[in-house]
Structures are given as C-alpha cells and as structure tokens.
Amino acid sequence: MAGIKDVAAEAGVSVATVSRVLNDHPSVSPDARSRVLAAVAALGYRPNAVARSLRTDQTRALGLVISDVLNPYFTELARSVEEEARALGYSVVIGNADERPDLQDHHVRTLLDRRIDGLLVSPADGGSPLMLEAARAGTPMVFVDRWIPGLDVPVVRADGRGAVRDLVAHLHGLGHRRLAIIAGPAATTTGSERVEAFRAALAEYGVGLPDAYVGQGDFQAESGRRATERFLDLPEPPEVVFAADNLMALGALDAIRARGMRVPEDIALAAFDDIPWFVHTDPPVTAVAQPTGELGRAAVRALVDRIEGRTPRSVTLPARLVVRRSCGESDEGGEGTGRPGAGAPAGAPETPASRVQRSTP
Template identity: 70%
Template sequence: MAGIKDVAARAGVSVATVSRVLNDHSGVREETRTRVLAAVSELSYRPNTLARSLRTDQTRTLGLVISDVLNPFFTELARAVEDEARARGYSVIIGNADEQLTLQDHHVRTLLDRRIDGLLVSPADGDSLALREAALAGIPMVFVDRWIAGLDVPLVRADGRSAVRELVAHLYALGHRKLAIITGPVASTTSNERLAAFRGALAEHGLPLPDHYIGQGDFQTASGRRVTESFFTLPEPPDAVFATDNLMALGVMEQVRTLGLRVPDDVSLAAFDDIPWFLHTDPPITAIAQPTQQLGHRAVAALTDLVERRSPLGAPPGPRPGEKSGGGSAGSVTLSAHLIARRSCGEDERTRR
C-alpha cells in the first residue's frame, strides 16, 4: 500500500507539500497541486485518517441526533446533513432518539465518546443533562429545527409563524370558524411556538381557541387518531383541524375515515411539515413546508465553521442574503416556512390552480 512518501517521490515534492495539498491549504501552486493529486490517483493513496486524527485532534466526523428517523421531515434532514458534510470532507454518525429523552442523551454521550468533532441535534421533548454538559464543556454544537430554551447554542431553524397566520387566514376565507389544533409534546419548543402562532392568528380574526379545541399529541400517528376521535365526541366538533406535525396529520385522516367521515366535506385538515405523501393522499393535504434541505446544509456549515475555527464558543457564519438572524445564540439563522394550499381544506383559487 502506497504511503505519503511514495506520493511525494512520484510528484517530485516534499512530504509537507503533499500534506498541504491533501488538507487543501493555500500557498500551493496550481501546477504542483495538480501533480500531487495525479500521484495520489496513480498510486491509489488513501490517507491514514486515524493517524491524522491523532495528530490534529480531529476525526472529520460529525454526530447527528434526530428526534424520530421514521418522520419524513427528519429523514430528509438527515440526508441533507450527510450530503453537505460529505461535500466538506466529513462523515456523519446518526443517532435516532425516537422522541425519548433518555435515548437521546445515550446517543449524545456515545457520540462524544467516539471523539466526534461536533454535534448536530434536534432535541427531543424535555431538558437534557447530556446536552447541557456538552455545551458547558465547549463541544462544538448546533441545534436544528428544535432547541432547548436557555441553552446558549447556535440554532438553525425555519420560522413558521407567518405561515401559520397565512393558514388561518386561508381557513377563515373558506368559511371555517371552529378551528382546532393538535399540539406536540408539552415541552416541545416547536409545538409551543406553533400553538402560540395559531392562537394569535385566530385572535386577529376574532375567533376563540377554547381548551376543548386543543388536543395534546406527541408527534406520532396514533396521537393524531386519538385526538381526532375526542374532537368528534364534542357537541360541536371542529370544522377544521391543524396538526402541528405531519405524522399526526396522517393520523387525523385515518381516524376521520374510520368514523365514516370525509376530508374536507366533514372536516378540513392542514399540517405543519410538508411531505411527499401529502400530494398522493385523497385529498392532497394542505401543509406548511419547511426548507428542509437548506436547514441541513446551513446547520452543517455552521457546525463545521465552529469545528474548523477550533473555537467552540465562537459564532457560526452570519445569515446569507435573504436570511435573517434569529434564536438565542449569536450566529443563529432563521429561514422561512411557507404555506402550500391543497384540497384538504376545501377549494379556493390557489387549490384549483
């Protein structure tokens, strides 16, 4: 197996020059870089990443802990993270928390034991001792989509509040006045934000949000079914339901059919987090879409910036044109979600196009 000295000899340069080329350092002439890379290819040279990590104290590996790998939003997010990390020369190890705090913290500690360079996390419901310890220890870390209130960690997320307002206006224009919501776990930051936005948007139209129109879910399909069943035991069931997660929306649709009802004839349905399935349900489901690929790419960019600056407490890159800063920690980036109107809420000009 060829070594770095063999590459240097073939290219007619020093070992130090080969190292600079392989680590993409500036100050190497293009002709020299081309010669070195040609020698690498001819000799099928592969750097010893373990030895390099011992020398540089970097493993070129990132950890990603997501809340639920079966949720299509997180599946797409993980794919975007892997694509961007690979483009930047990093590998990714993924841990699935399955919406369980104890499992999440197990993954966090396991990843840190494996000497990852940085950590991306979409936290499960509740406080996390492992994440607080990691933040206090100066581990390069970025939250994605969800966050832990009071923890000074950069956050890359999509703000759906304006899209929720647009959704309520859309439902109001279609004649709906009894609007209900299915929330996520009690301590979920995203769920609480969506509930607050929904309540505020209803107030703008002079509509109340009584307690019996707030259903407690857990971002799982079964909770969507359970809450929907409870809604239809009310003397006045809602005429529209907003599920704050895509899986709960599928549960709503399943239970509506089980009850012998139809969407949108008997109740309209909208969801937060658009997924490809929503185009193929009958009827297609109105949804608020997040820029999931951009979230993954920007999160990796923020984390690798922290890692490569070797300054865990430094801020990730500022927002690009068209983005705005947001969240608690310096350098956090907030993108925008948008409403996609489909036939599950009834028809207007947008759904007919």
C-alpha cells in the same frame, strides 16, 4: 493493509516526507513527491483516518441527532445536511432518537466518545443534563428545527408564524370557526410554538382556542389518531383539525377515515410540514411548508463556522402556506366561498401572495 511506513520504504523516503506529500505541505522536492505518489498508487495506500484523528484531534465528522428518521421532514433534513457537509469535506454520523430522550442521550454520548468535530441536534426534549453539559463544555453545537432555551447555541429554524396566520386566514375565509390543533410535546419548542402561533392567529380573528380543542400529541402518527378521536367524540367537534406535524396528520386522516367521515366535506385537515406525499393523499393536504433543504444547509454552515473558528450565526427562515383541497374548495382569490359574513375582519393581516402557494395537482 499498507501503512505509511510501507509507502516510505517503497518510495525510499522517510514517513515524514510521505506525510508531507499527502497533506501537500510546500517543502517537498518534485522528485520526492512523484516517487511518493507512485508508491501510494502502487500499494493502493489510503491513510488511516483513525490514526490521523488521534494525532490531529479532529475527525472531520459531524454528528446529527435527529428526532425521528421515519418522519419525511427529518429525512429530507438529514439528506441536505449530508450534502452540504460533504461539500465542505465532512462526513455525517446520524443518530435517530425516535422522539425518545433516553435514545437521544445514548447517541449524543456515543458521538461525543467518537470525538465528532461538532453536533447538530433537534432535541426531543427540553434538554438532558448530558446535553447541557456538552453545550457548557464547549462542544461545537447547533440546534436545528427545535432548540433548548437558555443555551448559548446557534439555532437554525423556520418561523411558521406568518404561514400559520395565512392558514388561519384561509380557514376563516372558508367559514370555519371551530378550529382544533394537535400539538407536539410541550417540552419541545416546536411543540409549544406552533400552538401559540395558532392561538395568536385565531385571536386576530376574534376566535378562541378552547382547551378541548388542543390535543396532546408526540409527533407520531398514533398520537394524531388518538387526539383526533377525542375531538370527534366531543359534543361539538371542531370543523378543522390542524396537526403540528405530518405524521400526526397521517394519524388524523386514519381516525377520520375510520369513522366513515370525509375530508374536507365533514371535517377539514391541515398540517405543519409539507411532504411530497401530501400531493397524492385523498384529498391532497393543505400544509405549512418549511424550507427544509435550506435549513439543513444553513445549519451545517453555522456548525462548520463554529468548528473552524469563525462566528456562527443563528438563522430563521420563513415557512409558507401551500393550499390544497383538504380544507375545502376555494376560488382563485381564496375568499368569499365561505358562509355569509366570513370575510376577513377589518384590521386583519394582509396575506402576502408570496407566502401562499395554491397547489392544484
């Protein structure tokens, strides 16, 4: 493969001049410039990014360590990250942690070895020594979706509290009083936050969240199935299962179907993270939708700001509720179809229409 020396020879100039043309440095004569360009075209020369990176100490590549590529939420996130990065002139190298801290560390280490300019992470755990070390060492870094508390690293994420409150209002309005949640790993922020938001919203309606109604999941489908089976085995099973991510909702659907029960007649189901398939499941699933694409783009902008010496900002975007049929039918107003006395209590929060979308496929 042709190198810069070949181009220089072909154009009858020095390598310095070739380099200057390539990086359009001002002081090159029009004549030399055109000869170099001609030589580049003739030889089909492409600069060696490896050599360039060694010299300039920048790779123009971003590392993205994602919790689970098979989760459509993260797939969409990855896609938007790549798009924005490309627009800003960066490539993205993806590492899939598969919700495993050891794999996550493997990828972080590999990416660091490859000297990526910055790291975008949605941690699968509470923070390994490696990650803490990298953050402290000053590696440009941004957390997306999940984060590790106590580190001075910008976080780009969605705040689901409002939408979860809307969801609880919706469920309460339908007359449901025994509500259960399948949580993610407590070591992740999204694992614990979603439970807390749910519990707080329930409290506003005077409804408690007993321990038996908090299932332990790991954001994978199989754990959703197991947690749901445990719920169904309870002497008094819940009327609603809220899964903290879409894959666990899938598992819950499996478990419910396996018992021959129907959604929403026998039990209601809702999920965190909205995905295109929820429109087509049987029944369509009510979900809390994150502005996924916007999160990915904001995360990249924050990271690139950090890399290029500007001050990065943390970003929190609101999630919103998308009502479908999996929790029961409701009329246009969304209230009044439940059991007698199921209206919102005095002092209960208003549900801004802007945050709730009724989806009737």
